[in-house]
Amino acid sequence: MKQKKSRVVRYNKWGYIFLIPFVAVYLIFQLTPLVSTIWNSFFENYRSGLKQIGPNFIGLANYAKILSSGELWRYAGNTMIMWIIGFVPQIFFSLLLAAWFTDPSLRLKGQRFFKTVIYLPNLIMASAFAMLFFTLFADSGPVNSILINLHLIAKPYKWMSHVASTRNLIGLMNFVMWFGNTTILLMAGMMGIDQSLYEAAEVDGATSTQIFFRITLPLLRPILVYVLITSLIGGLQMFDVPQILTNGTGDPMRSTLxxxxxxxxxxxxxxxxxxxxxxxxxxxxxxxxxxxxxKFTQERNS
Amino acid sequence: MDEVKKRKTASVHVRRAVAYAVLVFLTLLCLIWFYILIINATRSHSELSKGFTPIPSTHLIQNWVNLLHGTLPVFRGLANSLIVAGSNAVLCTYFSTMTAYAIHAYNFKLKKFMFTFILAVMMIPTQVTALGFIQLMTKMKLMDNLLPLILPSIAAPVTFFYMKQYMESVLPMSLIEAARMDGAGEFRTFNIIVVPLMKPAIAVQAIFTFVGSWNNYFTPALILHKDRVKTLPILIAQLRAADWLKFDMGQVYVMILFSILPVVIVYLFLSKYIVGGVTAGGVKE
Known part of the structure; x- marks a missing residue:
């Protein structure tokens, strides 16, 4: 009995041994940088021309400065606007497609093909995609050329010189890159819904619109919250697309920074x-x- | 009753037609950019400046040769991208499996704490630790080195979580007990029994890690400044920053095509597994 116990303990020390690579790498490359980033936030430390200022401890002054400056709110606003422009069509089309793909009465053909196509942009290098849009929507680029040939516009539209069109292009790119991913997530959620609920609703004579709003949407709420918030977290990290599209300037007039x-x-x-x-x-x-x-995932699991 | 049924079939037909119309529209919206890209990559600079035509031309090879003889270190970039993304895929999946195995197969005092900790740090974006990261890499003399882009992948909470979930469904403890009975060491058991069983999960995560690393721009741009270490996304950014009006547009299109083509080809072969892998990671019922 004693021998058995010591053998179990001997095995279990391997739990620690197998964790060493993760813990060591995490401590060095992620936790240390996180702590030193926080540490840095309490110091005055910048370059003014060739002169180095600081580091001097200044407590929360950096936070006070950043929160009271208009810049933070302006760029937070830019980020949110560009996220919303992409997210609204993203959630709309994803819900629509997921409902259609999982609807047995529709029997859509070519589902594999459509899923493959709509997920493709999610794997494309965002910086290359942004560079592509930059060339396609350049003043003398192919999009203007096509629109002029179709007589939709008379002279080239300067896509990158207007606030609305630049933000909309960034939103469009985010939409194209992410709606396939969201569709697949929502489909998984919809297929998890008990089929007998749909059958019962159909027997009661509910239309497909009623079924969607009364059964699918309410039962999908946890996944919708998951999609909304993870997308929002992703939106806060928006960088590659506007950075490459505007060459880091956030032009016009820093409206896409x-x-x-x-x-x-x-x-x-x-x-x-x-x-x-x-x-x-x-x-x-x-x-x-x-x-x-x-919190929401916990709620769903319990 | 018949009337109701007829109306229902008619409504299904209408809904199906609407569904196909929307699907075709979205398919075009996804693919048109790449269609124009491919067409334009085959056209010379002078043809490009005349406006768009939907028919491909014959200058693809010429554009490609011009790009190779230009100022961008394209092949070096390709090699660097392959090194970083390949090592990321291998290290990340192997060590994430190992971490998952540690939590799955053993009972030790800190087990619960470690699991909660890894879940808690899962959502921390790399951008918010970037400042400390570049300071540390400067101190460690690892700037302009590929290692800062490779080593951190060993600790990947998201991949760990996926592996842990998968392991719960495929790895019975009895199998490990049996290996122990046969006198296999713990490390050997892991490599000979656990890793082969996890192959499907490793394959899916290897693809996602490879693609994520291949496309990564933020951190590499902060670490890599010398031409010999630059990866493809940095070359793309360099192309954007160049005085592009003087640039041969044919070369620009070929460069974009060249950067995204490897991933597209892999995807066309493995799309079934990739699309299936999307759901398995994030939301699992």
Whole structure:
């Protein structure tokens, strides 16, 4: 008996041994940087011309400065607007497609093909996709050329010079890249719904619209919340597309400058105090959103 | 009754027609960009400046040769991207399986704490730790080195979570007990029995890790500044920053095509597994 116990203990020490690579790498490459990012946020530390200022401990002054400056709110607003432009059609078409794909009475053909096509943009390099849009929507690019040939416009439209069209292009790219992913997630959720509910509704003479709004949507709520919040977290991290499309400027007039693009600017100019404070703020927002997701997944599992 | 049934069939027909129309529209919306890209990659700069035609031309090879002889280190970029994405796929899946195995197969005091900890840190975006990361890499003299883009993949909470879920469904403890009875060491058991059983999950996650790393732009752009270490997304950004009006547009299109083609080809062969893998990770019923 004693021997058996010691053997079990001997095995179980391997639990720790197998965790060593993860823990070591995590501590060095993720936890240390996180702690030092937070540490940096309490110091004045930047370059002014050739002169290095700091690091001097200044407590929460970086936070006060960042929160009271109009810039943070402006770039947070940009990020949210561009996220919403992409997210509204994304959730609309994903719900529609997922409902159609999982509806047995429709018997849609070629589902494999359609799913393959709509998921494809999700795997495309975002920076290459943005570069592609930049060339396609250039003043003398193919899109203007096509629109002129179709007599829809008389002279080239300057897509990148108007706030609305630039933001809409970024939203369009995000939509094209993500609606396939969301469709597949929602389909999994819809297939998890008890079929007998649908059968009962049909016997009662419910139309497919009624079934969608009275049965599918309410039962889908946890997955919808999951999709909404993970997409919002992804939206906060928006970087590659606007960065490449506008060459990092966020033009026109910084209307497409996202929060991570702003962080990236601080990192490049080695303004570590402000960069740190901005990182910590983004970290807190993401943490709060993640906790909401976690709460909902728990609720669903129990 | 017949009347009701007829109306119902008619409504199914209408709904099916609407569904196909929307699907065709979305298919076009997904593919048209790539269609224009492929067409334009075959056209010369002077043809491109005359406006768009839907028919391909004959300059694909010429554009490609011009790109190779240009200023962008394209092949070096391809090699670097392959090294980083390949190592990421291997290290991330192997060590995530190992971490999952540690939590799945053993009972130890910190087990619950470690599991909760890994779940808790899952959502921390790399961007918010980037500042500390580049400072640390500067201190470790790892700037302009590919290692900072490779090693961190060993600790990947999302892949760990997927592996843990999969392991619960395919790995009975009795199998491990049997291996122990036969006198196999724990490390050997892991490599000979656990890893082969996990192959389907490893394959799916290897693809996702490879693609994620292949497309990654934010961190590499902060670490890699010298031409010999740059990966493809950084070359794309460089192309964007160049005075593109003077640039041969044929080359630009070929470069974009070249950066996305490997992933598209892999996807066309493995799309079944990739599309299936999307749901298994995030939301599992």
């Amino acid at each position: 996202s929060m991570i693009m702003w962080l990236n600017k601080h990192l490049y100019s080695k303004n570590y105090g402000m960069g740190g404070a901005l990182s910590v703020l983004l970290f807190i927002i993401t943490a709060v959103l993640s906790i909401i997701v976690f």
